[in-house]
Amino acid sequence: MLSYRYLIVGGGMTADAACKGIRECDAEGTIGLVGAESHPPYKRPPLTKGLWAGAEENSIWRGTEEARVDLRLGRRIVALDLEKRRAVDDRGDEYAYERLLLATGGRPRTVPDWGDDVVYFRTLDDYRDVRARARAGARFVVIGGGFIGSEIAASLTSSGCAVTMVFPEPGIGWRVFAAELAAFVTDDYRSRGVEVLAGASVDGVEREGGVTRVRLGEGRVLEADAVVAGLGIEPNVELATAAGLPVDGGIVVDEYGRVGGREEIFAAGDVARFPVPALGESTRVEHEDHANTHGRRVGANMAGAEQTYDHLPFFYSDLFDLGYEAVGAVDSRSATLARWTEPGKKGVVAYLDGAGRPRGFLLWGIFGRVDAARELIRVGEPIEEDALAALVG
Numbered sequence: 001m002l003s004y005r006y007l008i009v010g011g012g013m014t015a016d017a018a019c020k021g022i023r024e025c026d027a028e029g030t031i032g033l034v035g036a037e038s039h040p041p042y043k044r045p046p047l048t049k050g051l052w053a054g055a056e057e058n059s060i061w062r063g064t065e066e067a068r069v070d071l072r073l074g075r076r077i078v079a080l081d082l083e084k085r086r087a088v089d090d091r092g093d094e095y096a097y098e099r100l101l102l103a104t105g106g107r108p109r110t111v112p113d114w115g116d117d118v119v120y121f122r123t124l125d126d127y128r129d130v131r132a133r134a135r136a137g138a139r140f141v142v143i144g145g146g147f148i149g150s151e152i153a154a155s156l157t158s159s160g161c162a163v164t165m166v167f168p169e170p171g172i173g174w175r176v177f178a179a180e181l182a183a184f185v186t187d188d189y190r191s192r193g194v195e196v197l198a199g200a201s202v203d204g205v206e207r208e209g210g211v212t213r214v215r216l217g218e219g220r221v222l223e224a225d226a227v228v229a230g231l232g233i234e235p236n237v238e239l240a241t242a243a244g245l246p247v248d249g250g251i252v253v254d255e256y257g258r259v260g261g262r263e264e265i266f267a268a269g270d271v272a273r274f275p276v277p278a279l280g281e282s283t284r285v286e287h288e289d290h291a292n293t294h295g296r297r298v299g300a301n302m303a304g305a306e307q308t309y310d311h312l313p314f315f316y317s318d319l320f321d322l323g324y325e326a327v328g329a330v331d332s333r334s335a336t337l338a339r340w341t342e343p344g345k346k347g348v349v350a351y352l353d354g355a356g357r358p359r360g361f362l363l364w365g366i367f368g369r370v371d372a373a374r375e376l377i378r379v380g381e382p383i384e385e386d387a388l389a390a391l392v393g
């Protein structure tokens with residue numbers, strides 16, 4: 001039996017951040033980390049962006065070892081005994097803990113009928129697999145028009161591949177962008193040679209003689225050397241559910257990251273449903289900044305910091321040479337107010353509640369203004385055009 005003061009279940013960015021948060025408050029307590037991937041924690045954003053733009057693969061490592069962590073990789077925790085404070089992994093090894101963190105993240109949503117030939121993109125191994133097939137001229141079908149689909153389609157196209165995107169919404173990034181911006185981005189992709197089949201559905205995927213055929217709903221068949229999909233993620237809540245912990249589309253945590261009112265059990269990152277006081281709701285967030293900030297804060301709380309988490313979610317993306325930063329609740333179904341200095345190139349979109357107060361901002365082609373946007377959300381006053389003008393600068 002292995003015994004740790006802190007046991008971390010999961011080996012992603014949140015797990016790494018938690019180890020560092022623990023070390024801010026406890027230099028000595030033993031930390032064990034059990035992660036299903038065979039790699040130590042690494043940064044995921046470069047897998048769809050930076051590594052394709054020339055960054056070295058060894059720049060992605062997070063240096064978790066520096067926090068003196070016993071890394072138990074290529075293993076999954078399969079059961080918890082909350083009363084005895086024990087966990088067991090898929091090789092039958094047992095772990096005793098004093099504090100437990102569930103940082104189990106999520107897994108890509110899949111369509112089993114599509115067979116084994118689709119790469120549901122999430123991990124370093126997925127990146128290596130796709131990269132090895134991304135010769136100039138290779139034909140890729142990218143299914144999904146969200147974060148993964150839009151970023152990997154841009155990176156593959158920039159690497160000389162012929163890319164067709166297929167997704168059901170009317171435009172790229174539809175869930176996040178307001179309609180005009182989605183239309184602008186979709187046109188921009190087309191002008192760079194990406195075939196964008198918006199409003200399309202996939203009926204089936206078949207592999208024959210080294211070629212993959214993607215059958216679309218309207219009868220067209222796309223031939224590809226490889227198919228990459230980003231259909232969203234499913235949070236890995238099964239371990240928590242089986243242990244009887246509260247789950248509501250994510251493991252429910254309080255403002256300290258504690259689960260079910262228990263002193264010794266915490267959850268953080270993609271898998272956690274956490275309260276956002278500034279928005280008056282609880283949510284689950286699947287972005288790097290959240291993994292870093294929530295992981296670190298909850299890690300510190302495991303080691304006794306007792307600090308509440310009230311950070312407004314932040315994310316960013318790069319789409320060819322366009323880029324943006326976003327903060328708060330950014331959902332294209334909200335009413336919006338926009339101000340553009342260069343349409344499609346530089347501007348700000350505010351996402352409003354029913355009273356005209358901002359709940360989120362998208363800063364398009366504008367960088368370093370996120371804290372100012374955050375402050376406008378916290379103040380919670382109806383937003384005026386001049387405030388938007390001040391953000392655009």
Ligand SMILES: NC(=O)c1ccc[n+]([C@@H]2O[C@H](COP(=O)([O-])OP(=O)(O)OC[C@H]3O[C@@H](n4cnc5c(N)ncnc54)[C@H](O)[C@@H]3O)[C@@H](O)[C@H]2O)c1
Nearest residue numbers: 144145146147148149167168230231232286287315316317
């Ligand atoms: N820049 C960033 O912050 C960033 C970048 C990459 C990934 N991520 C995170 O990674 C995760 C996964 O991203 P994602 O792009 O997979 O999710 P997403 O939710 O952003 O996009 C999913 C896309 O798949 C489409 N889709 C779903 N089912 C489909 C089907 N059967 N056929 C065709 N299309 C279908 C959806 O309509 C949508 O276009 C998310 O958690 C995301 O937040 C974030």
